[in-house]
Amino acid sequence: xxxxxxxxxxxxxxxxxxxxxxxxxxxxxxxxxxxxxxxxxxxxxxxxxxxxxxxxxxxxxxxxxxxxxxxxxxxxxxxxxxxxxxxxxxxxxxxxxxxxxxxxxxxxxxxxxxxxxxxxxxxxxxxxxxxxxxxxxxxxxxxxxxxxxxxxxxxxxxxxxxxxxxxxxxxxxxxxxxxxxxxxxxxxxxxxxxxxxxxxxxxxxxxxxxxxxxxxxxxxxxxxxxxxxxxxxxxxxxxxxxxxxxxxxxxxxxxxxxxxxxxxxxxxxxxxxxxxxxxxxxxxxxxxxxxxxxxxxxxxxxxxxxxxxxxxxxxxxxxxxxxxxxxxxxxxxxxxxxxxxxxxxxxxxxxxxxxxxxxxxxxxxxxxxxxxxxxxxxxxxxxxxxxxxxxxxxxxxxxxxxxxxxxxxxxxxxxxxxxxxxxxxxxxxxxxxxxxxxxxxxxxxxxxxxxxxxxxxxxxxxxxxxxxxxxxxxxxxxxxxxxxxxxxxxxxxxxxxxxxxxxxxxxxxxxxxxxxxxxxxxxxxxxxxxxxxxxxxxxxxxxxxxxxxxxxxxxxxxxxxxxxxxxxxxxxxxxxxxxxxxxxxxxxxxxxxxxxxxxxxxxxxxxxxxxxxxxxxxxxxxxxxxxxxxxxxxxxxxxxxxxxxxxxxxxxxxxxxxxxxxxxxxxxxxxxxxxxxxxxxxxxxxxxxxxxxxxxxxxxxxxxxxxxxxxxxxxxx
DNA sequence: AGAGCCATTGTTTTT
DNA sequence: CAATGGCTCT
Numbered sequence: 188x189x190x191x192x193x194x195x196x197x198x199x200x201x202x203x204x205x206x207x208x209x210x211x212x213x214x215x216x217x218x219x220x221x222x223x224x225x226x227x228x229x230x231x232x233x234x235x236x237x238x239x240x241x242x243x244x245x246x247x248x249x250x251x252x253x254x255x256x257x258x259x260x261x262x263x264x265x266x267x268x269x270x271x272x273x274x275x276x277x278x279x280x281x282x283x284x285x286x287x288x289x290x291x292x293x294x295x296x297x298x299x300x301x302x303x304x305x306x307x308x309x310x311x312x313x314x315x316x317x318x319x320x321x322x323x324x325x326x327x328x329x330x331x332x333x334x335x336x337x338x339x340x341x342x343x344x345x346x347x348x349x350x351x352x353x354x355x356x357x358x359x360x361x362x363x364x365x366x367x368x369x370x371x372x373x374x375x376x377x378x379x380x381x382x383x384x385x386x387x388x389x390x391x392x393x394x395x396x397x398x399x400x401x402x403x404x405x406x407x408x409x410x411x412x413x414x415x416x417x418x419x420x421x422x423x424x425x426x427x428x429x430x431x432x433x434x435x436x437x438x439x440x441x442x443x444x445x446x447x448x449x450x451x452x453x454x455x456x457x458x459x460x461x462x463x464x465x466x467x468x469x470x471x472x473x474x475x476x477x478x479x480x481x482x483x484x485x486x487x488x489x490x491x492x493x494x495x496x497x498x499x500x501x502x503x504x505x506x507x508x509x510x511x512x513x514x515x516x517x518x519x520x521x522x523x524x525x526x527x528x529x530x531x532x533x534x535x536x537x538x539x540x541x542x543x544x545x546x547x548x549x550x551x552x553x554x555x556x557x558x559x560x561x562x563x564x565x566x567x568x569x570x571x572x573x574x575x576x577x578x579x580x581x582x583x584x585x586x587x588x589x590x591x592x593x594x595x596x597x598x599x600x601x602x603x604x605x606x607x608x609x610x611x612x613x614x615x616x617x618x619x620x621x622x623x624x625x626x627x628x629x630x631x632x633x634x635x636x637x638x639x640x641x642x643x644x645x646x647x648x649x650x651x652x653x654x655x656x657x658x659x660x661x662x663x664x665x666x667x668x669x670x671x672x673x674x675x676x677x678x679x680x681x682x683x684x685x686x687x688x689x690x691x692x693x694x695x696x697x698x699x700x701x702x703x704x705x706x707x708x709x710x711x712x713x714x715x716x717x718x719x720x721x722x723x724x725x726x727x728x729x730x731x732x733x734x735x736x737x738x739x740x741x742x743x744x745x746x747x748x749x750x751x752x753x754x755x756x757x758x759x760x761x762x763x764x765x766x767x768x769x770x771x772x773x774x775x776x777x778x779x780x781x782x783x784x785x786x787x788x789x790x791x792x793x794x795x796x797x798x799x800x801x802x803x804x805x806x807x808x809x810x811x812x813x814x815x816x817x818x819x820x821x822x823x824x825x826x827x828x829x830x831x832x833x834x835x836x837x838x839x840x841x842x843x844x845x846x847x848x849x850x851x852x853x854x855x856x857x858x859x860x861x862x863x864x865x866x867x868x869x870x871x872x873x874x875x876x877x878x879x880x881x882x883x884x885x886x887x888x889x890x891x892x893x894x895x896x897x898x899x900x901x902x903x904x
Numbered sequence: 905a906g907a908g909c910c911a912t913t914g915t916t917t918t919t
Numbered sequence: 920c921a922a923t924g925g926c927t928c929t
Contacts, residue, residue, distance in 0.1 A: 281919080
């Protein structure tokens with residue numbers, strides 16, 4: 188045992204040690220970028236268990252993403268060799284979900300309640316706006332959705348919101364109707380998970396006492412990203428006596444725009460009396476130069492809690508700022524540098540290209556493609572968010588729960604089965620008039636012989652489809668259930684008919700759903716919930732799990748926001764121009780501007796050894812060519828830390844010299860020819876443009892998709 | 905029901 | 920520029 192404690196403390200620096208060994212009570216850990224905050228959290232948990240003899244059962248650890256939660260679990264397990272099964276480790280939403288599943292009755296929810304994601308929520312809000320006979324132009328669904336979520340995040344129910352004006356009153360009506368519809372349908376949205384959890388704890392003293400009795404120690408990661416309701420959530424679970432440790436960095440708060448409140452950090456010191464403040468300021472990630480640059484930049488912000496990162500590491504190379512002629516030049520510069528780096532000390536997986544907005548990725552992609560450099564873009568459309576998958580899930584939701592109106596709306600005529608607008612409007616009106624669900628309204632109207640013969644047939648076959656599916660699949664294993672639904676619903680046939688690449692991908696995605704269902708059951712979640720309902724909840728809450736190919740050596744491309752928490756030996760930060768970064772929508776708002784600066788700080792501190800900042804003097808934006816000045820952030824970096832490079836007269840093109848991605852053969856290709864690419868593998872030529880070495884060839888690679896490449900990177904097979 | 909046309913609009917994203 | 924959404928026309 189002695190040994191194990193030594194193990195836990197080994198390799199921690201004094202500040203980390205202080206945090207890990209802090210006596211029970213409250214702690215506020217201000218953890219700078221790369222200062223080992225995850226390490227402190229996991230070691231702290233191990234310490235609590237091993238030394239303070241706190242049972243894992245009495246611990247609660249909250250993160251923002253599933254990824255962070257999983258990571259924390261596995262690190263604790265490898266550190267303490269204890270099972271984390273009994274520990275409440277998860278996201279605010281995930282833990283709330285677990286809580287509400289247990290207390291569904293007290294929360295006035297059906298046992299099988301399902302979760303509405305933001306897309307579902309948007310559709311429902313839009314439908315409600317229509318049903319209230321409001322003009323979509325005067326009340327854009329997006330605004331109403333934003334309003335609803337903002338109220339919920341402040342913990343306000345519709346009747347608690349005080350209207351400012353007529354418009355505000357209408358928004359409240361929309362909120363009210365939305366809430367009623369959700370209640371009737373037995374669905375709740377993301378924010379509801381938190382709100383209902385808080386409300387339940389507030390109104391049920393016995394339940395509150397039970398949880399406050401249980402959770403002796405609470406830990407919160409990325410505290411600077413918490414919003415009001417999450418703060419309330421924490422206070423309710425913590426109660427008066429329990430010990431709370433929060434870890435955060437005010438300089439890395441980049442989600443103010445979606446309600447995160449940095450002030451929560453100050454509020455914590457007031458509300459949790461005697462909180463001990465510990466600063467982790469030693470950085471283990473970046474070179475001295477990179478750190479100095481980042482520190483200088485962030486020191487321009489006002490109202491910081493104050494913190495100065497330092498490192499024992501080497502000074503390292505100066506940063507490089509490249510002034511590109513235009514965005515293409517910028518992209519080729521980056522591709523050229525990457526080629527050089529890969530010829531030397533780095534792998535592609537060591538390199539990341541960061542940018543402010545997703546639209547910037549395309550030009551860079553094209554350049555990388557021409558160089559034959561494989562890349563991976565993070566943060567696109569997630570698997571469970573794809574339209575075809577959501578259709579399939581809607582079938583499953585309706586099978587599990589007929590009252591699920593959003594699911595009903597989604598699939599009543601998908602695939603098309605001859606149920607038109609008129610029919611649907613009649614059903615909606617009936618539902619509104621009788622305050623019932625769409626499914627019920629449809630049944631009523633069918634019983635009343637309300638429809639034309641054609642509509643009646645169509646509706647009856649829909650009813651039969653859902654009911655027979657429900658009965659037939661009741662005893663099946665989950666993946667069989669999914670498989671049966673996919674074919675019986677006609678979804679498979681529907682996408683089989685869709686021609687071209689798109690239909691094929693969608694088919695593959697649908698087939699993957701069967702796999703996902705199978706895997707889900709294999710992983711054996713101990714859940715009282717029926718497998719189908721559990722799977723649906725999983726799809727709604729944990730859809731972000733990125734599966735990475737283990738042996739893949741590809742460079743990463745991602746937005747600055749999604750880069751938080753990651754690190755790379757080499758970082759390129761592209762598009763450092765006024766109006767782009769800082770973004771033009773933030774440029775005139777001092778608070779927003781400071782958030783942009785923090786974003787830049789986050790980006791810079793991702794880099795371990797080399798940092799390149801690039802900007803284009805001329806950029807094609809929204810179809811127009813515009814001149815922007817270099818980002819003000821570049822001027823905030825001390826000049827002595829920088830090497831400046833400016834484009835030469837000629838825009839650099841890919842050079843086919845000796846490097847690791849050298850073409851293996853050069854030749855001309857024709858349509859239909861089988862070819863080989865050293866990264867993408869075997870493929871078929873679909874199109875050719877130009878000739879000789881510069882020939883652009885469109886190739887379809889099995890399992891990868893279509894790529895446009897220049898001929899010199901392809902070999903004839 | 906689905907293709908095709910016009911107008912609009914351009915951040916960041918997790919759950 | 921291009922993607923999206925609403926709308927009309929077949």
